[in-house]
Amino acid sequence: xxxxxxxxxxxxxxxxxxxxxxxxxxxxxxxxxxxxxxxxxxxxxxxxxxxxxxxxxxxxxxxxxxxxxxxxxxxxxxxxxxxxxxxxxxxxxxxxxxxxxxxxxxxxxxxxxxxxxxxxxxxxxxxxxxxxxxxxxxxxxxxxxxxxxxxxxxxxxxxxxxxxxxxxxxxxxxxxxxxxxxxxxxxxxxxxxxxxxxxxxxxxxxxxxxxxxxxxxxxxxxxxxxxxxxxxxxxxxxxxxxxxxxxxxxxxxxxxxxxxxxxxxxxxxxxxxxxxxxxxxxxxxxxxxxxxxxxxxxxxxxxxxx
Amino acid sequence: xxxxxxxxxxxxxxxxxxxxxxxxxxxxxxxxxxxxxxxxxxxxxxxxxxxxxxxxxxxxxxxxxxxxxxxxxxxxxxxxxxxxxxxxxxxxxxxxxxxxxxxxxxxxxxxxxxxxxxxxxxxxxxxxxxxxxxxxxxxxxxxxxxxxxxxxxxxxxxxxxxxxxxxxxxxxxxxxxxxxxxxxxxxxxxxxxxxxxxxxxxxxxxxxxxxxxxxxxxxxxxxxxxxxxxxxxxxxxxxxxxxxxxxxxxxxxxxxxxxxxxxxxxxxxxxxxxxxxxxxxxxxxxxxxxxxxxxxxxxxxxxxxxxxxxxxxxxxxxxxxxxxxxxxxxxxxxxxxxxxxxxxxxxxxxxxxxxxxxxxxxxxxxxxxxxxxxxxxxxxxxxxxxxxxxxxxxxxxxxxxxxxxxxxxxxx
Ligand SMILES: Nc1ncnc2c1ncn2[C@@H]1O[C@H](COP(=O)(O)OP(=O)(O)OP(=O)(O)O)[C@@H](O)[C@H]1O
Ligand SMILES: [Mg+2]
Numbered sequence: 229x230x231x232x233x234x235x236x237x238x239x240x241x242x243x244x245x246x247x248x249x250x251x252x253x254x255x256x257x258x259x260x261x262x263x264x265x266x267x268x269x270x271x272x273x274x275x276x277x278x279x280x281x282x283x284x285x286x287x288x289x290x291x292x293x294x295x296x297x298x299x300x301x302x303x304x305x306x307x308x309x310x311x312x313x314x315x316x317x318x319x320x321x322x323x324x325x326x327x328x329x330x331x332x333x334x335x336x337x338x339x340x341x342x343x344x345x346x347x348x349x350x351x352x353x354x355x356x357x358x359x360x361x362x363x364x365x366x367x368x369x370x371x372x373x374x375x376x377x378x379x380x381x382x383x384x385x386x387x388x389x390x391x392x393x394x395x396x397x398x399x400x401x402x403x404x405x406x407x408x409x410x411x412x413x414x415x416x417x418x419x420x421x422x423x424x425x426x427x428x429x430x431x432x433x434x435x436x437x438x439x440x441x442x443x444x445x446x447x448x449x450x451x452x453x454x455x456x457x458x459x460x461x462x463x464x465x466x467x468x469x470x471x472x473x474x475x476x477x478x479x480x481x482x483x484x485x486x487x488x489x490x491x492x493x494x495x496x497x498x499x500x501x502x503x504x505x506x507x508x509x510x511x512x513x514x515x516x517x518x519x520x521x522x523x524x525x526x527x528x529x530x531x532x533x534x
Numbered sequence: 535x536x537x538x539x540x541x542x543x544x545x546x547x548x549x550x551x552x553x554x555x556x557x558x559x560x561x562x563x564x565x566x567x568x569x570x571x572x573x574x575x576x577x578x579x580x581x582x583x584x585x586x587x588x589x590x591x592x593x594x595x596x597x598x599x600x601x602x603x604x605x606x607x608x609x610x611x612x613x614x615x616x617x618x619x620x621x622x623x624x625x626x627x628x629x630x631x632x633x634x635x636x637x638x639x640x641x642x643x644x645x646x647x648x649x650x651x652x653x654x655x656x657x658x659x660x661x662x663x664x665x666x667x668x669x670x671x672x673x674x675x676x677x678x679x680x681x682x683x684x685x686x687x688x689x690x691x692x693x694x695x696x697x698x699x700x701x702x703x704x705x706x707x708x709x710x711x712x713x714x715x716x717x718x719x720x721x722x723x724x725x726x727x728x729x730x731x732x733x734x735x736x737x738x739x740x741x742x743x744x745x746x747x748x749x750x751x752x753x754x755x756x757x758x759x760x761x762x763x764x765x766x767x768x769x770x771x772x773x774x775x776x777x778x779x780x781x782x783x784x785x786x787x788x789x790x791x792x793x794x795x796x797x798x799x800x801x802x803x804x805x806x807x808x809x810x811x812x813x814x815x816x817x818x819x820x821x822x823x824x825x826x827x828x829x830x831x832x833x834x835x836x837x838x839x840x841x842x843x844x845x846x847x848x849x850x851x852x853x854x855x856x857x858x859x860x861x862x863x864x865x866x867x868x869x870x871x872x873x874x875x876x877x878x879x880x881x882x883x884x885x886x887x888x889x890x891x892x893x894x895x896x897x898x899x900x901x902x903x904x905x906x907x908x909x910x911x912x913x914x915x916x917x918x919x920x921x922x923x924x925x926x927x928x929x930x931x932x933x934x935x936x937x938x939x940x941x942x943x944x945x946x
Contacts, residue, residue: 413664418681
């Protein structure tokens with residue numbers, strides 16, 4: 229049978245190899261190494277801090293945060309889940325994973341929100357950006373693990389860099405979406421009073437887009453957590469490593485324990501960040517008041533509460 | 535309860551020459567689309583809006599609009615949906631840049647100025663009130679109202695004070711710390727109005743501010759706007775698709791169709807003298823007794839002076855003027871009316887004394903009283919005295935003229 233490869237074969241793998249190995253790595257390795265510096269600083273600080281804080285203190289503080297943001301149910305869940313993690317002996321690993329995830333999400337936010345804002349203000353930029361984000365989200369993460377190792381070596385920080393690449397798209401997309409979806413007449417109103425672009429962004433667009441941006445942050449966080457195991461492949465520790473070594477040794481028990489730890493952490497962080505997206509004053513309204521407004525002719529949450 | 539509904543303002547000022555012009559549009563065009571200059575070319579060849587859309591895909595938003603609005607005036611732009619009203623009003627504060635023409639705010643041409651100059655004009659001179667209120671849902675009412683001041687860099691205390699003052703003007707001071715979604719539609723639009731007032735701009739642009747409100751609240755708001763305007767004397771450009779509203783509020787009214795001004799004039803001029811069938815179709819259902827005021831039918835008072843005139847001279851004046859009654863004044867004071875019939879009887883019976891024949895219970899009105907309020911006054915048969923602000927006699931309205939004015943002109 230005839231096939232196109234009889235006439236022409238494209239040595240794509242060789243090209244990529246020579247691009248990465250012979251050009252990118254030798255020329256840019258110092259540059260990429262220098263990118264690691266801020267990540268290393270944040271990670272070390274955070275990791276040191278989280279591992280130094282006594283388990284009880286950390287649990288109480290996180291439960292308190294959960295209670296203030298997401299309500300009593302989530303707070304109780306947090307207490308139980310963290311106690312459980314401690315009891316199955318995975319506390320240090322959990323803290324390492326948490327510091328990794330938080331570092332990655334922090335950098336995603338710092339990088340992603342400005343990119344999202346820029347995309348919202350320029351259609352051309354958005355057009356260029358969209359396929360890049362698509363690629364970042366669809367390309368299997370194993371594909372970029374190799375170049376990352378070549379450029380950054382192995383360890384926690386390269387793991388975090390892989391996580392950042394993987395988890396960045398949602399926050400960029402949803403920042404862009406949130407800002408574009410701010411009601412046109414509100415933008416016009418701000419403009420009509422003579423706002424500068426910065427004033428408009430800060431006072432009107434960003435606060436109104438915050439809900440959507442928070443949804444993006446939540447998704448980014450979840451993606452970052454899902455990278456924990458893969459990042460362990462290139463030397464990142466934590467719960468991912470527990471799962472990974474468990475798999476390698478066919479130690480189902482340890483793999484499951486690590487997995488459970490990841491899931492519990494994911495649930496806690498998911499609930500807390502989800503509720504951050506809701507505007508504070510709406511959360512305070514009780515269920516009864518909300519229902520009451522549906523039946524009273526005057527649309528007023530205040531009266532319902534009285 | 536509502537006062538009797540009236541179309542006319544208490545002080546209807548025309549555009550006297552000495553009024554300062556605040557907003558002036560000079561031959562403004564706006565084409566939406568990719569090839570605006572081709573579309574303009576076609577427009578100059580006399581092609582219609584629809585024909586141009588078919589040929590180029592471009593929409594004519596506004597064509598050749600020119601107008602002047604004097605300080606303290608309410609200029610109403612009225613037209614059906616899609617006639618270009620919003621486009622026009624947004625060109626006044628530069629939210630939309632015209633394709634050609636000049637838009638002068640005082641002396642600044644906002645159609646051709648830099649972003650910075652435009653912002654300066656928006657900050658200091660023009661505020662806008664929106665159809666769907668456009669209140670910032672994440673800010674309290676007070677913060678919404680103070681937004682214009684915040685943009686200008688006014689400090690927080692000062693902002694709060696001014697916001698409260700503005701809220702007080704619209705009767706919502708108690709709601710300063712509520713959020714917009716806790717207020718009714720009418721209240722929200724009052725907040726929108728307060729936001730416009732707080733910025734201390736002299737020019738208010740209002741794009742169908744009341745059309746999202748139900749009719750009763752709408753009336754309240756119209757009254758309230760007029761009430762405020764009496765003390766504030768802003769220059770207002772008011773957009774509406776409701777001719778009634780236009781008549782109530784407007785010192786002058788522009789009627790728009792397909793982006794073009796079909797007619798510009800006072801309510802009375804437009805009702806009395808519609809420029810074409812399009813305008814006539816609008817004005818046909820207008821209650822003329824609410825549009826026209828006493829001034830439109832008033833004639834010179836031709837009053838008698840108590841010190842100078844006698845019963846006989848009064849009779850002679852009445853015969854010369856062809857009237858059955860005249861007013862008698864003493865300097866500036868109005869003593870009352872005398873009727874021909876009474877004077878004639880008094881001359882016959884007791885030699886005639888002007889003073890005795892004076893009827894002190896006479897009908898009075900202001901120049902701005904709408905005709906429908908003159909009906910009961912006209913029933914007595916005496917001419918209605920038109921009294922000016924100093925209480926002097928400024929003219930009279932003959933009873934038969936009140937009803938005569940209501941007949942629609944033949945060419946409707
Ligand atoms: N951004 C735009 N792009 C293209 N066409 C537009 C745009 N804005 C307005 N138009 C067109 O310009 C014309 C005038 O629109 P405009 O919104 O000024 O009308 P309007 O008188 O305010 O109508 P309404 O009473 O419905 O608010 C319409 O034909 C409209 O389709
Ligand atoms: Mg409009």
